[in-house]
Amino acid sequence: MTMTFITAEQINQITKPHQLIDKLQNAFASDIETPLRQHYDIPNPDSSRETTLLMMPSWQVGKDIGVKLVSVVPESYKYKLPSIKGVYVLIDAKTGQVKAMLDAPSLTAKRTAAASALASRFLSDPNSKSLLMIGTGTLSSELIEAHCAVRPIKQVYVWGRNHEKAHQIVKRTAHLSVNVEAVSNLDDAIGKVDIISCATMSITPLIKGSLLKPGQHLDMVGAYRPDMREADDQCLLRSRIVVDNYQGALKETGDLAIPLKNNVIKKEKIEADLFELCREQKHFERNNSDITFFKSVGHALEDLAAAQLIVEKLRESA
The missing domain is CATH 3.30.1780.10 (ornithine cyclodeaminase, domain 1)
Incomplete structure (x- = not known):
């Protein structure tokens, strides 16, 4: 061989x-x-x-x-x-x-994006037509393409701290049959979309839970360390939470580790992981008003x- x-x-x-x-x-x-x-x-x-x-x-x-x-x-x-x-x-x-x-x-980029899209199959509104991509790194274009593969996305907004990099993501996804545009105001964009995907190394929350609207799905991919956060406490309190795997997600990401440590949420708030959903050990049924929150930390x-x-x-x- x-x-x-x-x-x-x-x-x-x-x-x-x-x-x-x-x-x-x-x-x-x-x-x-x-x-x-x-x-x-x-x-x-x-x-x-x-x-x-x-x-x-x-x-x-x-x-x-x-x-x-x-x-x-x-x-x-x-x-x-x-x-x-x-x-x-x-x-x-x-x-x-x-x-x-x-x-x-x-x-890593391909499998991470695919895992987010897999979670979206279970959690997001099947009629989701708009997506906000927060972050302009290697994963961003992969996540956009993967989400478009499982939902009828027609409009994509891209936000990053560097607006020029956001425009680069627009160019990188030009081959997709969707309208992709860079935006400069993150807070305004949050309320416009059905799905929010976030892949950054931020140590302070970027997404304010007070700005979320019923029916949205949050795909949280970044914040891979216990001191990093992309979503604030209100995001977690307003959402139904699913993770890729319990073992890593409960301790490796600040998006969960910090609010768990501060008793903002309890472990019981996390409803399932991808193992349980794919093995049909748990069934996730969403209501139209549910806000869903998927936290990915990666799995070998x-x-x-x-x-x-x-x-x-x-x-x-x-």
């Missing part, structure tokens, strides 16, 4: 949102085993924030083993580099041979499933 390195360009060409969303839904209902990921914050003397090292293993007995090694450097823009860098290793579980190595940032199962799909599609096209 020859080991293949799969580049970001190949991943972007091969991966289709609908296929990956379906793959993740099946994976969350499968027998894939995933221990808690290892998360280390390492001092970075040339930055105001630590460098984060993530090691994320997952395996399917008798089939594949995968592990992702990722570094997160929030201020890497100073070096004109992306904030997330790393590699994914896919190993044959029977023979121990390395089947493929994949570019981790592009793999998603990486393994995405890597398996990419390797499969690459071999089909060879």
Whole structure:
């Protein structure tokens, strides 16, 4: 077996949102085993924030083993580099041979966006036609495309602290059959849309719960550390909350860890995770007036499933 390195360009060409969303839904209902990921914050003397090292293993007995090694450097823009860098290793579980190595940032972006779209299948209004994208990083265009794959989105607004970067996202999503425009006033945009997707490294809340309207769905993807927040307390108090996985979401993100610590909400406020929804252990029925809140912290199962799909599609096209 020859080991293949799969580049970001190949991943972007091969991966289709609908296929990956379906793959993740099946994976969350499968027998894939995933221990808690290892998360280390390492001092970075040339930055105001630590460098984060993530090691994320997952395996399917008798089939594949995968592990992702990722570094997160929030201020890497100073070096004109992306904030997330790393590699994914896919190993044959029977023979121990390395089947493929994949570019981790592009793999992560694709699977993260697909997980958000999967959650939207369960939680958002099926007739959602408008989306607000908060954040202008690598994930933004992926999230827009994934949400458009599962809901009849016609209008997308993009907001970021750097308005020029918001315009870049507009250009990057020009191939989609939707109207995408950059906006400068976040508060005004919040009340205009059916779905709000947020992917930032903010340490202070960007979304004010007082501005939310009944029927909205919040897709919270950023704030990956316990000291980061994208949504204020009112967002949580007004919403029905679902997470991708309980184990990580309850302690890794400030969006939940801080209000839980401050007794703003109780653990019982979180109604389900994607494992329970995909395995049909819980059924989520929304009312028209419900505000739904999905918090994603990432799960190694998603990486393994995405890597398996990419390797499969690459071999089909060879």
